Amino acid sequence: MTSKRSSTPQALPQLTEPVEDYLKAIYELEMRGGVAATSDVASRLDVAPASVTGMVRRLATQGYLDHVPYRGVQLTPLGRRAALRTIRRHRILESYLTSVLGYPWDLVHDEAERLEHAASDVLIERMAAALGHPVADPHGAPIPTPDGEVDERWHRSLADLMVGETARMVRVSDKNPSLLRYLAEIALQPGVEVTMLAKAPFDGPITLRVGDAEPVVGPNLAAQVLVESMPTFTPAPAPAMTPLGGKPRGRKPKGT
Amino acid sequence: MTSKRSSTPQALPQLTEPVEDYLKAIYELEMRGGVAATSDVASRLDVAPASVTGMVRRLATQGYLDHVPYRGVQLTPLGRRAALRTIRRHRILESYLTSVLGYPWDLVHDEAERLEHAASDVLIERMAAALGHPVADPHGAPIPTPDGEVDERWHRSLADLMVGETARMVRVSDKNPSLLRYLAEIALQPGVEVTMLAKAPFDGPITLRVGDAEPVVGPNLAAQVLVESMPTFTPAPAPAMTPLGGKPRGRKPKGT
DNA sequence: GGGAAAGTTTAGTGCCTGCTAAACTCGAAT
DNA sequence: ATTCGAGTTTAGCAGGCACTAAACTTTCCC
Numbered sequence: 001m002t003s004k005r006s007s008t009p010q011a012l013p014q015l016t017e018p019v020e021d022y023l024k025a026i027y028e029l030e031m032r033g034g035v036a037a038t039s040d041v042a043s044r045l046d047v048a049p050a051s052v053t054g055m056v057r058r059l060a061t062q063g064y065l066d067h068v069p070y071r072g073v074q075l076t077p078l079g080r081r082a083a084l085r086t087i088r089r090h091r092i093l094e095s096y097l098t099s100v101l102g103y104p105w106d107l108v109h110d111e112a113e114r115l116e117h118a119a120s121d122v123l124i125e126r127m128a129a130a131l132g133h134p135v136a137d138p139h140g141a142p143i144p145t146p147d148g149e150v151d152e153r154w155h156r157s158l159a160d161l162m163v164g165e166t167a168r169m170v171r172v173s174d175k176n177p178s179l180l181r182y183l184a185e186i187a188l189q190p191g192v193e194v195t196m197l198a199k200a201p202f203d204g205p206i207t208l209r210v211g212d213a214e215p216v217v218g219p220n221l222a223a224q225v226l227v228e229s230m231p232t233f234t235p236a237p238a239p240a241m242t243p244l245g246g247k248p249r250g251r252k253p254k255g256t
Numbered sequence: 257m258t259s260k261r262s263s264t265p266q267a268l269p270q271l272t273e274p275v276e277d278y279l280k281a282i283y284e285l286e287m288r289g290g291v292a293a294t295s296d297v298a299s300r301l302d303v304a305p306a307s308v309t310g311m312v313r314r315l316a317t318q319g320y321l322d323h324v325p326y327r328g329v330q331l332t333p334l335g336r337r338a339a340l341r342t343i344r345r346h347r348i349l350e351s352y353l354t355s356v357l358g359y360p361w362d363l364v365h366d367e368a369e370r371l372e373h374a375a376s377d378v379l380i381e382r383m384a385a386a387l388g389h390p391v392a393d394p395h396g397a398p399i400p401t402p403d404g405e406v407d408e409r410w411h412r413s414l415a416d417l418m419v420g421e422t423a424r425m426v427r428v429s430d431k432n433p434s435l436l437r438y439l440a441e442i443a444l445q446p447g448v449e450v451t452m453l454a455k456a457p458f459d460g461p462i463t464l465r466v467g468d469a470e471p472v473v474g475p476n477l478a479a480q481v482l483v484e485s486m487p488t489f490t491p492a493p494a495p496a497m498t499p500l501g502g503k504p505r506g507r508k509p510k511g512t
Numbered sequence: 513g514g515g516a517a518a519g520t521t522t523a524g525t526g527c528c529t530g531c532t533a534a535a536c537t538c539g540a541a542t
Numbered sequence: 543a544t545t546c547g548a549g550t551t552t553a554g555c556a557g558g559c560a561c562t563a564a565a566c567t568t569t570c571c572c
């Protein structure tokens with residue numbers, strides 16, 4: 001029935017691994033286009049659409065989401081909190097594994113994907129503290145705060161830059177290892193400045209300047225790399241103690 | 257006893273969490289008394305005896321163990337390998353969490369208990385490397401090698417020391433947080449020398465010397481602390497090279 | 513040696529999560 | 543407006559893992 005809802009953030013019950021995966025997937029789908037479709041959830045989680053319907057029904061009765069049959073699915077505030085907790089874990093794990101254990105950034109996603117369900121809050125916070133409370137993971141994704149706030153900002157893609165324009169790379173999906181390996185190869189990582197040198201018409205190849213190199217990439221790749229015009233950028237997995245650059249950061253780590 | 261088995265390098269399939277727990281529990285029960293009884297497995301895993309029977313039947317058909325109805329259960333070489341892999345993970349995780357992240361040694365068990373099912377081999381080996389390949393965990397339990405060899409040696413308990421005798425503490429179970437907290441309080445940890453000063457008759461209190469202190473403990477506690485006459489002892493989690501975040505909790509290797 | 517007691521297994525269920533096949537809905541195109 | 547197809551849901555089912563209650567062994571004690 002209707003459980004009493006206080007304004008106090010009640011503790012989330014311990015969720016199963018599949019449930020956390022569903023909520024996370026739905027959250028991420030909602031980021032693009034208000035509601036999540038059954039089939040999108042299905043393909044993201046690599047399960048049959050019918051399975052999604054079943055799970056969604058259960059989650060709806062438990063208050064994690066609203067489901068309008070044939071229409072789609074949307075997280076409730078409770079569901080969003082649960083999703084963001086999982087996402088926080090994931091991104092802190094990625095940051096930790098990358099900067100402390102030297103995990104390559106193209107492999108870190110899968111590892112974090114499993115650990116995020118097993119790590120306790122205490123562990124996650126210890127890792128965050130060890131890193132100096134980073135605000136973004138190695139791929140540039142913002143890390144939600146413990147109480148569920150994220151700075152999910154809108155970003156242009158590299159493909160949208162005008163010829164001659166320079167921007168700073170901010171983010172790329174963590175889900176495509178070969179893309180990540182290639183980006184590492186051409187030194188295109190969050191925080192790096194990139195200039196659009198030339199763009200061949202009809203989705204032709206794109207010439208960039210990254211550091212001293214001038215890699216030529218396809219439009220497909222460029223569309224997946226997000227950039228930011230030029231303002232402040234907080235480097236991803238803050239290498240603990242290195243206070244590189246004295247510029248006043250825009251945001252600073254919350255809490256503390 | 258030293259188990260040696262490296263002639264069968266076939267990869268273990270990915271096991272479920274409950275399966276790993278069963279195999280680990282059975283392995284540990286076998287250490288004390290050749291076969292594991294259904295009810296012992298049940299109480300260790302906090303599950304109904306009937307559930308054990310069911311699981312055991314499945315694991316037997318899959319070749320992980322032999323089951324003689326009403327008689328007990330014994331791991332096959334395959335099952336032992338699986339168990340030791342999980343135990344290796346557990347102990348390396350405990351070592352890492354303790355010495356790199358400053359996890360208190362009484363809480364580390366539960367965390368490792370969950371992570372051991374999620375961490376990949378690659379991660380575990382990275383952690384082991386970061387620690388300098390420790391041979392024992394923070395509680396003194398030996399860490400199996402990647403190919404399943406352990407140095408499970410027999411140890412006397414502290415309660416067995418003669419009055420006047422000095423020994424080195426080597427090990428204590430990781431499963432009892434309050435015991436561990438108390439041991440930490442009286443500075444009784446693996447590697448430390450301890451002398452039996454007095455033993456009151458009829459299971460009376462036991463007076464020890466640990467460092468400069470002379471704690472008096474119950475026979476119950478003394479029975480759980482394992483000691484070694486005097487030979488070399490290799491300290492558990494060799495302090496990592498870069499302890500970022502954690503306070504230096506790690507013991508220092510003495511002369512050795 | 514004959515019962516109890518203790519321990520173990522079978523029988524019967526339930527929940528979770530996934531599947532396939534079939535039915536249904538919605539909206540776009542005719 | 544009817545139809546058709548893509549997308550979604552229902553129905554029915556399976557496997558993993560847990561439970562209780564009841565039946566069955568083994569052990570132990572008189």
